[in-house]
Amino acid sequence: MLPPTAATADGLLGPLGLAATRVLAEDGDASAWANAGWAIAALLATAWIATALLRARSLRRIRSILQEDDGDLRDDEDFPLAGPLGSATVRRLRAERGRRARLEERLAEIDRILRATPIAVVALDHMQRVTSVNPAAERLLGIEERAVRRRLLQEVLRQPELNRFVGQALAGDGRATGELHLDLDGRVEVQVSCEPLHVDAHPPGLVVSLVDVTRMRRLESMRSEFAANVSHELRTPITNIKGYVETLLQVGVDDPAQLRRFLEIVHRNTLRLSGIVEDILSLAFLEEPEARHALERAPVPARAIAEQVVEDLGSAATARSVRVELRVDGDPWVVANRSLAEQALANLVSNAIRYTEEGTEVTVEIRAERADMVDFTVSDAGPGIAARHLPRIFERFYRVDKARARTQGGTGLGLAIVKHIAAIHGGRVDVASQVGRGSRFSLTLPRTPTPL
Numbered sequence: 001m002l003p004p005t006a007a008t009a010d011g012l013l014g015p016l017g018l019a020a021t022r023v024l025a026e027d028g029d030a031s032a033w034a035n036a037g038w039a040i041a042a043l044l045a046t047a048w049i050a051t052a053l054l055r056a057r058s059l060r061r062i063r064s065i066l067q068e069d070d071g072d073l074r075d076d077e078d079f080p081l082a083g084p085l086g087s088a089t090v091r092r093l094r095a096e097r098g099r100r101a102r103l104e105e106r107l108a109e110i111d112r113i114l115r116a117t118p119i120a121v122v123a124l125d126h127m128q129r130v131t132s133v134n135p136a137a138e139r140l141l142g143i144e145e146r147a148v149r150r151r152l153l154q155e156v157l158r159q160p161e162l163n164r165f166v167g168q169a170l171a172g173d174g175r176a177t178g179e180l181h182l183d184l185d186g187r188v189e190v191q192v193s194c195e196p197l198h199v200d201a202h203p204p205g206l207v208v209s210l211v212d213v214t215r216m217r218r219l220e221s222m223r224s225e226f227a228a229n230v231s232h233e234l235r236t237p238i239t240n241i242k243g244y245v246e247t248l249l250q251v252g253v254d255d256p257a258q259l260r261r262f263l264e265i266v267h268r269n270t271l272r273l274s275g276i277v278e279d280i281l282s283l284a285f286l287e288e289p290e291a292r293h294a295l296e297r298a299p300v301p302a303r304a305i306a307e308q309v310v311e312d313l314g315s316a317a318t319a320r321s322v323r324v325e326l327r328v329d330g331d332p333w334v335v336a337n338r339s340l341a342e343q344a345l346a347n348l349v350s351n352a353i354r355y356t357e358e359g360t361e362v363t364v365e366i367r368a369e370r371a372d373m374v375d376f377t378v379s380d381a382g383p384g385i386a387a388r389h390l391p392r393i394f395e396r397f398y399r400v401d402k403a404r405a406r407t408q409g410g411t412g413l414g415l416a417i418v419k420h421i422a423a424i425h426g427g428r429v430d431v432a433s434q435v436g437r438g439s440r441f442s443l444t445l446p447r448t449p450t451p452l
Contacts, residue, residue: 006356026411029280030283030377036127037141049147056295060418061280061313069286081445083113086329095142097275114134114337115134115135117134117136118136119209119211120134120136120139120141120209120210120211121134121136121137121207121208121209122134122141122153122204122207122208122209122210122213123197123205123206123207123208124153124166124197124206124207124208125197125205126170126203126204126205127152128152128153128154128166128170128206129150129151129153129166129170130148130149130150130151130152130153130154131149131150131205132149133145133146133148133149137210140184140190140210140212141157141182141184141210142184142185143156143157143433153166157178159182159183161180161181161182162180162182162192165178165180165192165194166194166206166208169194169206170206173196174194174195174196174204174206175194175195175196176192176193176194177191177192177193177194178191178192179191179213180192187214188212188214189212189213189214189217190209190210190211190212190213190214191210191211192208193208193209194206194207194208194209195207195209201247207223221382223336224397225397226396226397229347230276230280230397233276233397233412234273234276236269237269237270237276237308238269238273238274240265240266240269240413241266241269241270241273244262244265244266245266247262248281253388268406276413279414279417280413281415282343282413282417283396283413283416283417286417286420286421286424287420295337295340295424296337297335297336297337297424297425298335298336298337298338299333299334299335299448299451300333300334300335300336300338300341301331301332301333302328302332302333302334302366302368302374302376302445303328303366304338305334305336305338305341305342305376306364306366306376307326308342309342309346309349310324310326310347310349310364310366312342312346313346313350313353316350316353316354317353317362320353320354320356320358321358321359322353322356322358322359322360322361322362323360323361323362324349324353324361324362324363324364325361325362325363325364326364326365326366327363327364327365327366328365328366329365329366329367329368329369330368331452332366332368332447332450333374333447333448333449333450334374334445334446334447334448335445335446335447335448336425336445336446337425340421340424340425341425342423342443343417344417344418344421344422344429344443345364345376345378345443346420347362347414347415347417347418348378348418348441348443349362349378350414351414351415351441352378352379352382352439352441353380354379355380355382355383355439356381356382356438357381357382360380361381362378362379362380362381362383363377363379363380364376364377364378365377365378365379368445368447371447372446372447373427373444373445373446373447374444374445374446375442375443375444376442376443376444376445377440377441377442377443378440378441378442378443379438379439379440379441380438381436381438382439383435383436383438384433384434384435384436384437384438384439385400385431385433385435385439386400386435390431391435393415393431394415394416394418394419394429394431395416396412396413396416397412397413397416398412399412415429418441418443422443422444425446426443426446427443427444427445427446428444429441429442429443429444430442430444
């Protein structure tokens with residue numbers, strides 16, 4: 001049986017201590033036992049120091065990770081000598097790091113979405129102070145996020161309707177939708193939506209989203225106005241045709257002269273009706289998004305376009321004793337669809353002949369003063385157009401003098417067609433006019449080098 005010292009060594013030092021004890025037991029020398037005790041004590045001290053060093057190293061590593069927010073914490077890293085508290089801390093820290101990484105990735109994704117969305121978004125706290133603004137809101141409202149952050153909405157935007165709407169939403173449950181008018185760079189119509197924004201334990205704020213619907217509302221108004229105008233324009237010739245035909249069918253006309261007069265009226269209204277339909281179809285084609293790409297273009301002399309128009313309208317000019325003079329600067333060429341280019345110029349020349357004074361002159365001038373464009377200018381000596389009408393002169397069915405326009409046979413769509421033809425070619429149309437001094441319309445088409 002081993003002495004107690006040997007048993008203690010067997011429990012504390014393991015196989016190495018046990019082997020040493022057995023050797024000493026076999027020796028049986030008392031001094032050897034004393035030396036063995038010192039050896040065992042040295043081994044125990046060494047083990048304790050090594051363990052303390054490893055524990056201190058683990059604790060320093062944990063402290064470093066805790067103090068450095070972005071410290072590198074590997075998933076396979078472990079701290080067995082740090083004690084239960086240290087290991088639990090590391091496990092909790094590892095879980096928190098993973099959760100925070102996922103949260104940061106999600107927040108970055110949301111931020112990218114908010115910055116890319118075309119909807120204006122403004123975040124407010126419960127005091128109506130601005131906390132965040134996306135780029136769409138900066139563009140729509142004319143503000144900068146860094147300049148408005150933490151400032152009151154009423155201080156940032158002097159928009160009574162919007163401020164009142166936001167105040168009512170905050171006074172309620174935070175949810176509200178509506179349509180408002182904002183006085184920004186002109187009058188802007190926006191659809192506004194509010195949703196509550198909960199931030200920790202603070203009272204809820206608001207997320208305000210704004211969608212600019214100005215263009216949509218304008219198009220709806222134009223569509224409604226166009227439908228009303230078309231109905232009105234078609235009703236007049238149809239009513240005339242119907243009335244005279246019914247008269248002929250019911251009472252008959254024995255007088256050939258009267259019969260001819262009725263038929264001429266029917267024919268004239270039929271032509272007008274046909275002209276309106278043709279112009280509407282032309283506008284429908286020109287407004288198609290695919291028309292610009294499907295349109296066939298080719299180089300054509302600008303002089304040839306103008307000469308063809310002057311020739312075609314010669315009889316109309318002669319009927320009103322109007323002389324049409326053509327002036328061409330050089331020999332410029334344009335790249336265009338010849339049929340549409342002739343139609344646009346013909347509309348301008350036809351209007352000039354129709355509205356100028358009898359016995360006067362209409363001038364068609366072609367100038368190539370720019371390297372990339374050719375200008376077709378049509379000038380007349382008519383009554384001119386008041387300045388208030390000029391911004392709307394190219395709208396469909398817009399007439400300066402409605403009674404005279406219908407008497408002259410116009411459909412009200414000619415200048416709108418000119419505008420669309422110019423736009424589809426990458427050009428434009430302009431007007432300059434003074435009351436009593438005539439009008440000057442300019443059609444601009446892309447220039448191309450003269451073919452060899």
